Every structure is written in structure tokens, then in C-alpha cells.
Amino acid sequence: MMNFFDLPESCYYGRLIPKNSFDKYTSTKQKKMLTDVVSRMSWTHKLAPYTINLSGKHIVELQVIQIELKRKKNIADILSVIDKSVPYSIVFVVKFGDEVFVSATVKHVNPNSTDSCVLDWTFKSDWFLIEDFEIVMNLRGSLDFVFFDLCKQLSPFASVAEDSLVDLVSKTSIFSKLDKEVKRLRAAVNSCKQFNRQVELNLELLRAEEEMRNLVIEGN
Template identity: 25%
Template sequence: MIGLPKTTEFNKKIPKQKFYENMNISPALKKIFVEQVKIIYWRNKIAASTTNLAPGTNVTELEVFEVRLNNPELDKSLLKQIDKEIPYHILFLLEYQGKYQAWIGYKEASNSTKNSFKVNGYYHTDWLEEDKLPLKLEGLNLDTVYENFVRQIAGDNLVKQTSDEDLKESIERDEKKKMLQKQIDKLQNEIRKEKQLNKQIELNMKLKELKRRLRILYEN
């Protein structure tokens, strides 16, 4: 899929039961598997053994899973659970009625347990034809291939501010922007509801400061 080398093709159908029977999941998550997922294919295995790429320091393999859905919505907690259980980085391609979304999470090794990962926020594309997905295999090693997939899917959200900014720094800056925007939205809602003029003035001063901090994140 997505123009990857034939040497990476795996194309193994994995019954969804295999996932929820072999993972430590809650009844609620099992229900998501049953109701939202039709079938899962392990499409590609991107590794030093299947490509001419060098191994990465953090990324040893990158798996491509195609998840065919029963409806166009998928609870991302399901993707997060799969990511936590499988000790490799994963690119998810969600399929519904012939259209695709690419999803990928920022996944890094956890300090608590060997072969354990923590997954932060996810990025995804709109629903597109497969050949319109903004995905290209770019890089000389698996670390850079993974980073480029994340940046390609995230688009403008993870544009580098400096040439030497690494992926983790970009992710952290984007998380700060999201947090500030959430605070701004909440404060604007409070201002609309506030009847007292002095309280409105106080809230507007706080709003101005939050917007200033957000603007700095976009500029720097």
C-alpha cells in the first residue's frame, strides 16, 4: 500500500478477535472492537531487513495496519491500546467505503518497563483516496522515516520552527498550543456569560495574555 516497496509487503489478515482475546482490555474497549472494526490487515513491515534503510536508534520496525471500519468513526482509545501492546511503531490506515485516513501517534519507549511504550497524541489526515494520502517513504534510517510520516500526517501542526528542531520538540510545542487554545476558548466562553463589567475587564486581560503566549509559540 501507499507505494511502499514490495519487499515490505506482509498482507496478513488478523481477525479482530486475536486482538481483544490476547490483550488486556476492558469490556468497553472490546465493545469498540466488535462494533466499530470490521477487519484488520497487517499490510507492511518496514525494517532494515525489508528495505535498504539503516536501523534507527528509537525505531526498529514500523508496521502498517489497515483497519477496515463498519462506520466512519473510530474511538482512538482502540488505536492507543494496540500501540501500547505492540512493541513497534505503527502507521494505521483506516478504511471506510474506499476512502482512507492515515493515523499515527507519537510513540516513545517508557522508562517503567522493558519493551513498554507510552503513546501521546495522535495525528490524522482527512478521508482521502489511497493515492491522495500525503505519505512518502523518506529518510535514510527508520527514525527519520517514522518522523517524516508523523510530520506528513500532521501537516502544518508540526512544521519545524528551526532546522535542528527534533520531533519531540515539535510535538511538545504543538501540545502547548493546543492547551493554550483550549484555555482561550474556555475563557472566551466565560467572558460571553459574564455580566459584571469589572469582571469582564479582568477576564479580557487574562485572555490577552493567553493570546500573546499562543502567538509567541507560532512565531518562535
């Protein structure tokens, strides 16, 4: 198990997670994905007041879970299942061969069921080479800061000087919607055969791209 974030030995947990640990929360399709796609799941580190001497108001504990895949595949459903079933914040490092991606979800306890969590927003990186791993955990201030700072690194607003996690989720959500709209409009422009309609689509595209730029400028 690799210590991707170079965390202190006091945080090391090193427990393998049986795939059937989440049977209560998984569908038949998700169980099959766990079997067919996931090679191993390891709970590698635990950040808490008694392991790192940092506490938090909203983040009581921060867990690091590494998942190794048999093949490169989108396992967002599996990560969501784990996140919903664990009451603490989790940073996932998903590995396939010499590539990884990092994912962290903002969540809160389900008011109608203390046995599960509601997922508010997931911050995640693209796949990248392990040798290029530059995401860090800045262990200072509080666990709230550690988690917020890591989420910033996984967002389009990594250089924000001061902000709140709520604002970061809001800005990233808006950015994500604009990004999807820009991609949709680009595809529509490329496939459109009518000149007048192509002009209209191009104008819409320019407006959406400008909104994205402005959002990043305001956020940074």
C-alpha cells in the same frame, strides 16, 4: 487494501489482524467497541532494514496498519491498546467510507513490563477525503527520520527545518494545551453576561492566542 503512502512492494505485508489479538490488553468496553465499530484491521506494510534498506537508532521497525470502520467514531482507545501491545512504531490509517485520518504515536518500552509500551504523545490528522490524501513517507536517511518527518506533518510545526522528535513532542504538547485554553476562553467569553468579567476573559484570550502564534513562529 490501499497503499496510501505509495510504499515499495518490498514493504508489503498484507495480513489481516484478528480482533481478538488484543484481548489480553482490552477492557470489556474496548472489546465491545472492536466488535461494534471496527470492520477490519489490516497490517499492510512493514518498514525495516530487510524490507526497505533503512535502519534506525530509535525506530527499529515501522508498521502501517489500516483500520476500516463500520461507523465514524472516535477509536483513540483502540489505537492506544494496539500501540501499547506492539513494541514497534505504528502508523495508523483509519478509514470510513471515502474519509480517512492518520495517527502515529511516540512511545517507549515500559521499564516495569517489557510486554507493553508507554505512550508519550500521539500525532494525528483530522478526518479528510481520501482524494485529498497528501501525507507522505519520505523514505530517506533512516527510519528515525521517516517517522519524525511523518509526525511533523501531523503537527502544527510541519515546516520546521531541523528539530528532534523530543522537541516536537514538547512543542506540540504545549500548543495542544494552549489550543484547549483558547477554546475554553472563547466559550467563556460567549457565555459571560457580566461586562467587566467579559473584558477580563477577553484579555486572557488575547494572551493565550498570542502565545500560540509565538510558539508557531518560533517553531517554524
